[in-house]
Amino acid sequence: MTSQGSLIASTVDFSREGFQKGALMLPHSHDRSAYGRIPIPVVVLKRGGGPTVLLTGGNHGDELEGPIALMKLIQRMSTLEINGRLIVVPGLNFPAFQNGTRTSPIDKGNLNRLFPGNRSGSITEMIAHYVNTELFPISDVILDMHAGGVSFQHAPALLASLPANTAQHDDYLRLVEAFGAPTTMVMNLLGEDRTYGAAAERQGKLFLCGEFGGGASCSPDNLKIVEDGLHRVLHSLGLINEAPATPAKPTRLVKVEDSGHYLFATASGVFEPCFSLGDRVEKGQLAGRLFDIEAPWKPAEELYFGRAGEVMVQRTFSHVAAGDCIAVLASQTTWH
Incomplete structure (x- = not known):
């Protein structure tokens, strides 16, 4: 029995060449909108045969360095010379991002604890299912930017863990070095396997995450770390031609x-x-x-x-x- 596709429909064609901006149309039938949809903004740029990179923020709606860095990237994407495909979703759990909260105000769903999601589940479960079944399979490299949110202050750190496939180790470490965060942290999540990252890794994707600040604010210093790091990663993959303005510095490695x-x-x-x-x-x-x-x-x-x-x-x-x-x-x- 084949699995059913997502109920979320995209207004962009991920296979089409060129620059597109649109939305992931999330079904939301409620008292004031029987056939309603929540449009989650998405932007894609495709030129050439290089890798596909998925960049997301707003997995939690009160973590802002990632979404701001991605919105700034979006505003110049149409002018980028690239070889490959770049998919950017700056506010993935969009109801939470609109509300400035960790979880969705609609179903209280914590997107980063709901993977692999559920096609016919709650609003947030449907987002997780779409990402897991539609976006992950077409992506080669995935980066999801976080911060501590309202309840934490987090020292700026790239979160990384060597892939289970040893053949990917060299490629993975090159991405870590290219990002050039002041600290790279290997984090033991005490058995938690419902995260976005765990789902991406189960599909064999090269995945990086990061925690860059907290308090539901945006630190200029941490925002620069995210912007520069993403630029260096995209350049190291050969996806963009524009050379980074700031070279990567050595990162120190710590572990929880x-x-x-x-x-x-x-x-x-x-x-x-x-x-x-x-x-x-x-x-x-x-x-x-x-x-x-x-x-x-x-x-x-x-x-x-x-x-x-x-x-x-x-x-x-x-x-x-x-x-x-x-x-x-x-x-x-x-x-x-």
Whole structure:
């Protein structure tokens, strides 16, 4: 039995030569629009026989460096001399991007936890299904740009992991080096396999992600890292002829090893941090104090780091609930 195609229809023809701008028409039937569609902007440029590169942002709607970099790229795409095909979707979970929230206001869907998606599922599941069945198969290299969103500050880092196929390692490392992020981080997601990246890798695609800032704001420094990095990757692939204005600098490699590199809240309350983003901390070092706002006379619970490392992620909100991630550490590593 063959699988059914996506219910999302594109107004652009991905096989057509030239520059096109249009939308992915996401069906959304609701009280005020029985046959409604949500148009998700998409731009494609195709010339020559080079590789197909898919660039996306807005996987989470409150992470802005990626979408802004991609919208700036879109505004000059029609003038680019390329050899291949470039597909750009700056606000992939468009309802969330419109709303400036991590998840969709329609179904509360977190797109980056819904792959491979569902053709007949919720709005966000349908987006995941379209990406997985329509965009991934036609792409050779995929880059998805993130940031920490409203709840995190994230040190700027390219997220990377060597493909399972060892024959792809050299090509993959060339992309990492071309992007030239200050830090490249191999992240243990503690078994999470519903992500965009996990789905892309299951299809054997060369995939890079990145976290560049946080707080639902746009940092000029981090935006430049994204813009320059994307330009260098596209140039290294031979997709664009325009040489990068800024050469890549060596990247340092760090790794989130296991759950010991995560710090979670043990109860609800207000957290007083005893660390800052970028700090190097030791195992057993005091991470902060958790105050019970219902019983402020009780001694604060002290939380300690379970491993040594560098603070790569710090929670924005001091109010926490049990299980909230407060910090993520990483340690220096090598590829092999």
